[in-house]
Amino acid sequence: MIRLFLLILALVAVPLRAQETGGGGAAYVIGGIPVDTAARNTYEARLAAYAIARRKAWPMLWNRLTGMAENSAPRLGDGALQAMVAGIEVEGERFSTTRYIARLGVVFDRARASAYFEGTAGSLHSGPMLLLPIFTDGGTRTLYQTKTPWIAAWARFSEGLSPIDYVLASGSAGDNVLLTAYQTQRGERSLWRNILNRFGSIDVLIAEVRLVRSFPGGPVSAEFIARHGPDATELGRLSLRSTTDGLDAMLDQGVRAIDNIYAQALREGRLVSEPDLTAELEPIISLAPDIAGPAFAGGATIEADIVTPDGKAYAEIEALLRSVPGVSGVTLTSVSLGGTSRVAIRYTDTPEMLRYQLDQKGLRLADTATGVLLRRRVTGDVPVPAPVVIPPPIAVPGAPVPAGAPATPPAGSLPAEAPPATVPQAPVVPPPGDRPRERERERDRRERPPPRPAAPEAGPIDLLDGTQPR
Incomplete structure (x- = not known):
């Protein structure tokens, strides 16, 4: 009877704990913490496991948000940690009457935990980064064309504990046209600039997972690769192995691992955007x-x-x-x-x-x-009338100056920087008898031979005798 009561209590406690994690960005979540405890009964073993998970999660949260070593985290007692923790997420568990084995996630309240990170965590946050989660299964590379388990894993990931500001596309029809697996292999900066401008991002991150299935229904191996920038520069990779039932848990672990790679690159100064990608329009x-x-x-x-x-x-x-x-x-x-x-x-x-x-x-x-x-133009629109083109006015010598027109400066009043006006000289005209062209014409008239007299008109020719009548 006691075992049945403890089993019912365990099944009911998990949804209640999961409800405490709500808040939409009001909490920090550290997941994937393995625990293994033993006690007089399952209830005490579970409480001991929760306490161990809180102690392990606090240094990890300190390292993620500050970039400092885990051993440099402030020493806090169980009472302070319990007051700062908003809930426990159970990612997987097994238990008996005296032993409790699970993988837990600790949810820290953001308002209560922020007091320990004042002046340390603010400098580690990146600008908005467009995330492209590529899912490769069976030789097919998919991005946002279908709802893949890889996208679902990133949707489950809590961005509150990451120094990276991820931007996920909604997967609309327009997103499917622009964001394809082939686009991640293109380095054309003009197209990337338009894509980043569409999503309000300063750079692109490419998180790829490649699944290899041993046989249908068998174990699944996954290779996770973290890339950065239009040239898809590799920052790191890792491999994991799981069964088909644990695929989602493996993908969640891969998301946290890739986020660690990006966070480490940000701390080392390798996650820098190109200046031409952030050109403001x-x-x-x-x-x-x-x-x-x-x-x-x-x-x-x-x-x-x-x-x-x-x-x-x-x-x-x-x-x-x-x-x-x-x-x-x-x-x-x-x-x-x-x-x-x-x-x-x-x-x-x-x-x-x-x-x-x-x-x-x-x-x-x-x-x-x-x-x-x-x-x-649609039916019912009034046609746009042709604009009247007014030619510019033509200045007429002696005409009165219109009102508002600039007055002509008086004679002799020139700007200081203008050069003095020069009076054009009248051309020198040679005397009539000394003009070269007239002398040449006169010489041509004298040397020209007299005209030849015109020949008399010939009469009709008699075709019979060939003689011409006189």
Whole structure:
């Protein structure tokens, strides 16, 4: 009867403990702590295991958040540790009447534990890093195209205890187009810059796991590789082995191991982003004139949002824009396939003329609360009237100066830096008899032979005798 009661208590205690870990980022979690205790009964053995897990987890938390050695952690008693711990997670357990064997996770309350890390943990946090978890199973490399166990393991991982600020994609249709396993092998910086700008990140981290199954239903071996940057620079790797039933537990252990590799690289200064990957587009965009403002003499630029459900839709819009008269360039500043992209349009005419030319091509610039939206013309849109082009005024000598025009400076009042005016000299005209061209013409007339007299007109020729009548 006592054994049955203890078994029911163990089954009920685990969900209650798991509920204590809620809070969404309000706790630090240290998992994967092995314990093996023995006592008079299972209940006392479990309590002893919890105490041992708290003592082991505290130095590990200190090392993860400060980068210092575990033996340098402050010495805290069981009462202080129990007050700082919000709960215990049971990742796996086995027990008998006197022995308790388990793998536990300790959940530290962030508010209570933060007092011990003031001035030490803040400098170890990285900027936002885009995480690409690649899952290789059966020779197929998958990223966000399907919900893999590797993505689920990273979703279970608590980022509160890591100095790395991971950014996970949602796996939408647009993400599947941009984020592929092949993309991790491409070093093109311009494309990576657009991807990082889409997710608000400063760099990319590639966490890959390769599964090798001995036989269907048999043991599974996994190789975990941590890479960094567009060139996929390897930072470290490790291998683990588990059975099929323990696949999730092995992947959770691999997540913690890869996070340790990234944290160690951050402490050693190897997790540094390239300067050209973090090029800010805001200074360039902020210089673009408003569509309602006057254009510059040499042209102007307007930034507009466009809806891009796929790559083909953007290609059609770009080709249509380049065919608009007065548009001198089209630049994609932010790509979001499946969402809204941003494009910069350079034009040489006035804003009114740009709107008119776009309307002739079936496009419209619509003002929104967040900027300007470039869309196709729909039924019911009023046609944009052609702007009136006023030619510049022509200056007429002696005409009165219009009001507001700059007055002509008086004669003799020149700027100090202007050179003195020079009076042009009248050309020297030779006398009539001494002009070279007239002398040559006169010599030609004298040396020209007299004209030959014209021959008399011949009469008709008699074709019979060949004589010409007189």
